[in-house]
Amino acid sequence: MGLVVWLSYYLGRLMRVGGTFRGGYYLGLLGVTFCVPVLVAVLLWRWDVSIFLLKFLGDGEVLLPGVNEDILEIWLYSKVIAGSGVGMLPGVDEVMLADLESRLLGLYGLVSVVGGVLLVVLGFCGVLGGMRRLYLGKEALVLSEGLVLKLLRCGSVVAIATSFLIVFSLVFESWKFFRYVSLGDFFLGLHWEPQLLFESEGEVEKEVFGILPVLWGTLAIAMIAMMIAIPIGLLSAIYLNGYAGVRVRSWVKPILELLAGIPTIVYGFVAVLVVAPFFHRWGEQLGFSSEPNNALAAGVVMGMMIVPFVSSFADDALNEVSLSVKYASYALGATRGETMMRVMLPAAFPGIASGVLLAASRAIGETMIVVMAAGLVAKFSWSPFDGLTTITVQIVALLVGDTSFDGPKTLSAFALGLTLFFLTLILNVLAFWIMKRYREPLV
Amino acid sequence: MEGLSRIKVECRGVSAFYGETQALNEVNLSIYDHEVMALIGPSGCGKSTFLRSLNRMNDLVSGCRIEGEISLDGEDIYGRGMDVTRLRTRVGMVFQKPNPFSKSVFENVAYGPRIHGMASNRSELEGIVETSLRRASLWEEVKDRMKQPGSSLSGGQQQRLCIARAIALNPEVILMDEPCSALDPIATARIEELIAELRGSYSLVVVTHSIQQAARISDRVAFFHLGKLVEDGLTGDIYNDPKDDRTLGYITGRFG
Amino acid sequence: MIREAKATRDYDRKRHRYDGWLHGVSLCAVMLGVFFLLVLFLIIVKVSLPGLTQSYFVLSVDFSEEWIERGDIASGRYRKVLKSGFSELLEGRGSEVRVRDFGKVLSSRSSHILREMVVSDPALVGRRVEVRLPLSDIWDQVNKGLLSWESLKVHRGVGESLQLLFLELKDDGLVEEHWNVGVLFRGDSRFPEVAGLYGAIVGSFYAMLVCFLVSFPLAIATVLYTEELVPRGRFRDIIDVNINNLASVPSVVFGLLGLAFFIGSLGFPRSSPFVGGLVLGLMSLPTMVIAAREAVRRVPVSLREAALSVGATRQQSVFHHVLPSAMPGILTGTIIALARALGEAAPLLLIGMNAFVSSDPGGVMDPATALPTQILIWSDSPERGFVARAGIAIVVLIGFLLLMNGLSIYVRSRWSSYDRYG
Structure with a gap:
C-alpha cells in the first residue's frame, strides 16, 4: 500500500503535469485516499470481525454448512474463557470446536486475500482515474483539496455521530427493557432489588x-x-x-x-x-x-x-x-x-x-x-x-x-x-x- | 480669588513611583474650595497618576509608592489615622468610561450611602438618592426608570449617574478623570454644564486632554509634562500669557 | 460633632471587621483544600509503605534428578523438591512443626516459582541451591510487624512451636526483605505476594495507544474543519453543541456505549484494550477538540494572511502554517486529555477490563486489565497485602500522570517560540 502511494507520487513527478511540481504530490494524496480504507480493513480484520460478517450473512449457513449461530456463540465463549485461564467448558465437544476453528480460519484467510486484492485493484483504479482527470485539465490541487476537505468533514462528523450513537444505543437497549417493566413501574416504583430476580426465574417481579x-x-x-x-x-x-x-x-x-x-x-x-x-x-x-x-x-x-x-x-x-x-x-x-x-x-x-x-x-x-x-x-x-x-x-x-x-x-x-x-x-x-x-x- | 477662598487640598513635594519608574516628580499644587481645577498635559505626563493619589486609589496598584505630603483640610491623607474608606467619601471620583454597577438606577446611587450607613431608614435613603440625581441633573430623565438597570441608560446618562453616585456621599472634592472622552459632543456639553453648576457646592479637579475644554470649564489650570508640574495658575493667565515655553507649546498645539 | 465622629469611627470599625472576617474565612477555605490534598497524599503513602518490600525466606533445596527429569523439566515434581527442603530444615533444627504447617509460611506459588527457576536455567538440575521464596501474605505481614501473634494464634491457629521457629529462623538471618520489584514486572495473581502490575500496565498502554490513534486525528480534523475551513454555518453550530454536551457526559455513559455498540453490535472482543481505547478515545475527543480549538485560535490572524498573500490556498495556509504553529498547544492539550483518560476506571469496568486475567495480554485484542481497574480489583480483595499493593498501584498511576503532565509542560515551554503570541 505504501508502494502504491510512492509509485503514484513518482509517476506524477515524472509527468510534471501542468508544468508544476505539485501534480505528483497531489497524485500521491489521491493514492493515499484510496489506500486508507485498506489500512483500516487490515487493522480491524480479525476473526472477531469475520464472525460479525458471518452473522450478517445469515448464520454462516451460506459459507460454512452445518454451522449456526449457537455453535458460533459457544466457540466464541470458549475463546473468551480460554483467555482467562479457567479451563475448558465441561461437556463441549473439543474436536468439533477445533474443526470449526480451522474452517473459520480458512474462511478468514480466503476472504482476507480476496479482499486485499480487491482493494489494491481499487487503489490503482483510483490512481489511474486521478491521472486521467489530470490529463483532462482539472487542477490536481483543487481535486485533492476537495478530497481532503471531505476527509476532514468526515472526521468532524464523528462528534455528532457519537452523540447520536449514545442516545440511540441507550434508547434501544432501554426500549428492550421497558418491554419487561413498564415505564410507570420504573419511574415511580419504590423498590430496587434486582438480585431478587435470581429467585423468581422467568417471571419478572x-x-x-x-x-x-x-x-x-x-x-x-x-x-x-x-x-x-x-x-x-x-x-x-x-x-x-x-x-x-x-x-x-x-x-x-x-x-x-x-x-x-x-x-x-x-x-x-x-x-x-x-x-x-x-x-x-x-x-x-x-x-x-x-x-x-x-x-x-x-x-x-x-x-x-x-x-x-x-x-x-x-x-x-x-x-x-x-x-x-x-x-x-x-x-x-x-x-x-x-x-x-x-x-x-x-x-x-x-x-x-x-x-x-x-x-x-x-x-x-x-x-x-x-x-x-x-x-x-x-x-x-x-x-x-x-x-x-x-x-x-x-x-x-x-x-x-x-x-x-x-x-x-x-x-x-x-x-x-x-x-x-x-x-x-x-x-x-x-x-x-x-x-x-x-x-x-x-x- | 486666592485671598477669599480656603485651600482645600494642599500638595507638597509629591512624587510617585511605579516600582523603579518615576511618574511624578516633586509636584507642589494647591486646590481651592469651590473651584474647578483642570489638569492638562500630553498623554503619559502623570496627570492621572496625580489625580489618583488625591483619593489614594493608587493604593490599589501594586508596586505604587507615593512620597511627599497631600493634605485635605490640613490633614495628611496618607497619615496613620486616616481611614481610606472615609477619605473616599470626602473625595469622590468619576472615571473616564461610565461604569455603573449591574444594579438598578436607584441601587447604583444608593450603594454609597448604604455601605456608609448614611441613612437610617428607607425614606431617608430615597431622599438622598433623589437629591443626588437632581444635583447631577439626571432626576427628570430617570425618575420613572429607577428600577431599571443602570446599563440601560445612554452613555451620557450613565456618566451623570456615576456623578450622582459620587455626589450621594456628600463629598467635598470631586475628582474627574477625562469624564467626557467616551461621550458624544452633546453629552459632553451637558456634563460641562453640570460641572459649572457643581462648582458652587464642591471642589472639582478635572483631568482633560482637550485644551479647549479646560479653557471652558476651569477656574485654574495646572500643566503637567513628563511627571513635573510645569506651570499652574488662573485659566486666563495661563492661556493668554504662559510663563513657560513648554506651556505655550502645548497650548498652541505644537505638541501633545 | 465629636459624638458623630466617634459613631462613624465605630461604624467603620465594624465594616473593617467584616472585611477581615471575610478575609479569614476565605483563607480558611483555601487552607482546607490544601490540607485535604496533603492528607490524601499522606494516607496513600502510609498505606503503600508495606507494599514497597516483600519478605523472602532463604531455603536450601535439592533439585534432585529423583524428581526432575532432564528431558522434561517442566513436569518435574517441584512440590516434592519443596517438601523435602522443608523436612530437611525442620529435622535439622529438631522442630516439632509439621511440614504442612511450615509450608503455609511460604507462598502457595513456591513450587511454581521453583519450576520457573529450573526451566529458565536447566543447569540447576541435580544441584543443591539456596533459593529465595516469598513468604505468604499473612507471614509477610507478620514479618513487617503489621499482624500480631495474638491474631495469628486466635484466627489462624498457629501454634507456639511455629511461632518460635519463625523467630528463630529470623534471628538466623534466613528471613529477608527485598524491594518489591515484582509488583512492576509480574502479572496479576490470586496471591498478593507474587502479584504484579505488568499486565495492567500493558493493558493501559495498549488502551492509551488506541485512544490516541482514535481521538487525535479526529480532533484535528474537527478543529481544522470547523475553525479554519468552514467556520460558519449550521454544521459548525451542530458540532459545537455536540462537543460541549459530550464534554459533560458522565464517563459511565461512554462505557454503556462501548458495551452496547462496540461489544454488542459490532462484536469486538470484550475486555480488550482495543475496545477500551475506543471508548476512552470517544470520551477524550471533546476535551481534545476544546483544547485544540484554543490553540488554533491563538495563532494570530496575521500569520494566515501572510500565507494567503503569497498565493497559498486556504488549505495550504492551514496545513503549512496554522497547524504547525498551533501544534505545541494542541499537543499540550492532547497529553493532558490522555492523562485524564489514563485514570478513568468507570467505562473500562463496563466493557469488561476488570476480569481477573493472569496471562499478560499479547495484543490489542486480548483480554486485559488496566491500571485503574486493577487498583479497584486489588482494593476489593480481602488480603492485606493487596491493599498495600493497591496503594503502590496508585503511586504508579500518579507517577505516570506526573510524567505526562511534566511532558506537556515541557512541550509548552520548549516550543513556546511558536506560542509567543499566546
Whole structure:
C-alpha cells in the first residue's frame, strides 16, 4: 500500500503535469485516499470481525454448512474463557470446536486475500482515474483539496455521530427493557432489588425495578457533595480574587486545580479505607443508623473533588467583572469585603451559577468514589451514615461479571443510564443557557 | 480669588513611583474650595497618576509608592489615622468610561450611602438618592426608570449617574478623570454644564486632554509634562500669557 | 460633632471587621483544600509503605534428578523438591512443626516459582541451591510487624512451636526483605505476594495507544474543519453543541456505549484494550477538540494572511502554517486529555477490563486489565497485602500522570517560540 502511494507520487513527478511540481504530490494524496480504507480493513480484520460478517450473512449457513449461530456463540465463549485461564467448558465437544476453528480460519484467510486484492485493484483504479482527470485539465490541487476537505468533514462528523450513537444505543437497549417493566413501574416504583430476580426465574417481579430509591441516593449524595463544594469553592474563589496577591495566586490556584486532576479511584480508595470507617464509628456513637459503606463518606470526598469545578468557574466569573466597576466601588469608599459581596458576586452570579450546575452534573455522574465507598442497597434512609446507592453504582453492579446480555437485569442498567444521561443533560443545558443569556457584554 | 477662598487640598513635594519608574516628580499644587481645577498635559505626563493619589486609589496598584505630603483640610491623607474608606467619601471620583454597577438606577446611587450607613431608614435613603440625581441633573430623565438597570441608560446618562453616585456621599472634592472622552459632543456639553453648576457646592479637579475644554470649564489650570508640574495658575493667565515655553507649546498645539 | 465622629469611627470599625472576617474565612477555605490534598497524599503513602518490600525466606533445596527429569523439566515434581527442603530444615533444627504447617509460611506459588527457576536455567538440575521464596501474605505481614501473634494464634491457629521457629529462623538471618520489584514486572495473581502490575500496565498502554490513534486525528480534523475551513454555518453550530454536551457526559455513559455498540453490535472482543481505547478515545475527543480549538485560535490572524498573500490556498495556509504553529498547544492539550483518560476506571469496568486475567495480554485484542481497574480489583480483595499493593498501584498511576503532565509542560515551554503570541 505504501508502494502504491510512492509509485503514484513518482509517476506524477515524472509527468510534471501542468508544468508544476505539485501534480505528483497531489497524485500521491489521491493514492493515499484510496489506500486508507485498506489500512483500516487490515487493522480491524480479525476473526472477531469475520464472525460479525458471518452473522450478517445469515448464520454462516451460506459459507460454512452445518454451522449456526449457537455453535458460533459457544466457540466464541470458549475463546473468551480460554483467555482467562479457567479451563475448558465441561461437556463441549473439543474436536468439533477445533474443526470449526480451522474452517473459520480458512474462511478468514480466503476472504482476507480476496479482499486485499480487491482493494489494491481499487487503489490503482483510483490512481489511474486521478491521472486521467489530470490529463483532462482539472487542477490536481483543487481535486485533492476537495478530497481532503471531505476527509476532514468526515472526521468532524464523528462528534455528532457519537452523540447520536449514545442516545440511540441507550434508547434501544432501554426500549428492550421497558418491554419487561413498564415505564410507570420504573419511574415511580419504590423498590430496587434486582438480585431478587435470581429467585423468581422467568417471571419478572414487577416490584423490583423502581428507580426512586436509587434516585434518592444519587441526589442525597450529590447534595452532600455540593454542600461541601459550594462554600469551599466559592470562598476560595473570593480569596483568590479579592484578597490574594499575584504570587500567592500563582501557587494556590494550581494546587486547587490538582484536586480535579487526581483520578477518582484514588479518592474512592481513600474514602473506603479511611473516611468511611471513621464516619461509621462516629455515626454509631451518635446513635444514627450507620453502615461501614456510607453516604457521608462518599459525599464528603466527592465534595472535595468537586471544589475546583466551583472555584475555577467562580474565579473566572469574578475576573470577568470589569476592573472599572471594581474601582468604582473602591472609589466610593467600600472595603474589599463590601466590594466583593455587594458588587462583584452579584455581577459574577451567572458564571457562578453555571459552575455550580456543572459541578452538580459531575457529582451526579461520578462513579468510582461511590462504587467504592457508598452502599449497594437502595433504600430511603434519612441518615447520612447509612449506605445509600446511586445510579452509577447500580449500573456498574449490574454489568460487571458474566451476565446474559438481554436479560432484564442487564437491560435495566441501560434504563438507568438513559435516566442519568438526561439528568446530566438537563443540568448542562441549563448551565450553558445561563452563561449565554446573562453574560454581561464585556464593556 | 486666592485671598477669599480656603485651600482645600494642599500638595507638597509629591512624587510617585511605579516600582523603579518615576511618574511624578516633586509636584507642589494647591486646590481651592469651590473651584474647578483642570489638569492638562500630553498623554503619559502623570496627570492621572496625580489625580489618583488625591483619593489614594493608587493604593490599589501594586508596586505604587507615593512620597511627599497631600493634605485635605490640613490633614495628611496618607497619615496613620486616616481611614481610606472615609477619605473616599470626602473625595469622590468619576472615571473616564461610565461604569455603573449591574444594579438598578436607584441601587447604583444608593450603594454609597448604604455601605456608609448614611441613612437610617428607607425614606431617608430615597431622599438622598433623589437629591443626588437632581444635583447631577439626571432626576427628570430617570425618575420613572429607577428600577431599571443602570446599563440601560445612554452613555451620557450613565456618566451623570456615576456623578450622582459620587455626589450621594456628600463629598467635598470631586475628582474627574477625562469624564467626557467616551461621550458624544452633546453629552459632553451637558456634563460641562453640570460641572459649572457643581462648582458652587464642591471642589472639582478635572483631568482633560482637550485644551479647549479646560479653557471652558476651569477656574485654574495646572500643566503637567513628563511627571513635573510645569506651570499652574488662573485659566486666563495661563492661556493668554504662559510663563513657560513648554506651556505655550502645548497650548498652541505644537505638541501633545 | 465629636459624638458623630466617634459613631462613624465605630461604624467603620465594624465594616473593617467584616472585611477581615471575610478575609479569614476565605483563607480558611483555601487552607482546607490544601490540607485535604496533603492528607490524601499522606494516607496513600502510609498505606503503600508495606507494599514497597516483600519478605523472602532463604531455603536450601535439592533439585534432585529423583524428581526432575532432564528431558522434561517442566513436569518435574517441584512440590516434592519443596517438601523435602522443608523436612530437611525442620529435622535439622529438631522442630516439632509439621511440614504442612511450615509450608503455609511460604507462598502457595513456591513450587511454581521453583519450576520457573529450573526451566529458565536447566543447569540447576541435580544441584543443591539456596533459593529465595516469598513468604505468604499473612507471614509477610507478620514479618513487617503489621499482624500480631495474638491474631495469628486466635484466627489462624498457629501454634507456639511455629511461632518460635519463625523467630528463630529470623534471628538466623534466613528471613529477608527485598524491594518489591515484582509488583512492576509480574502479572496479576490470586496471591498478593507474587502479584504484579505488568499486565495492567500493558493493558493501559495498549488502551492509551488506541485512544490516541482514535481521538487525535479526529480532533484535528474537527478543529481544522470547523475553525479554519468552514467556520460558519449550521454544521459548525451542530458540532459545537455536540462537543460541549459530550464534554459533560458522565464517563459511565461512554462505557454503556462501548458495551452496547462496540461489544454488542459490532462484536469486538470484550475486555480488550482495543475496545477500551475506543471508548476512552470517544470520551477524550471533546476535551481534545476544546483544547485544540484554543490553540488554533491563538495563532494570530496575521500569520494566515501572510500565507494567503503569497498565493497559498486556504488549505495550504492551514496545513503549512496554522497547524504547525498551533501544534505545541494542541499537543499540550492532547497529553493532558490522555492523562485524564489514563485514570478513568468507570467505562473500562463496563466493557469488561476488570476480569481477573493472569496471562499478560499479547495484543490489542486480548483480554486485559488496566491500571485503574486493577487498583479497584486489588482494593476489593480481602488480603492485606493487596491493599498495600493497591496503594503502590496508585503511586504508579500518579507517577505516570506526573510524567505526562511534566511532558506537556515541557512541550509548552520548549516550543513556546511558536506560542509567543499566546
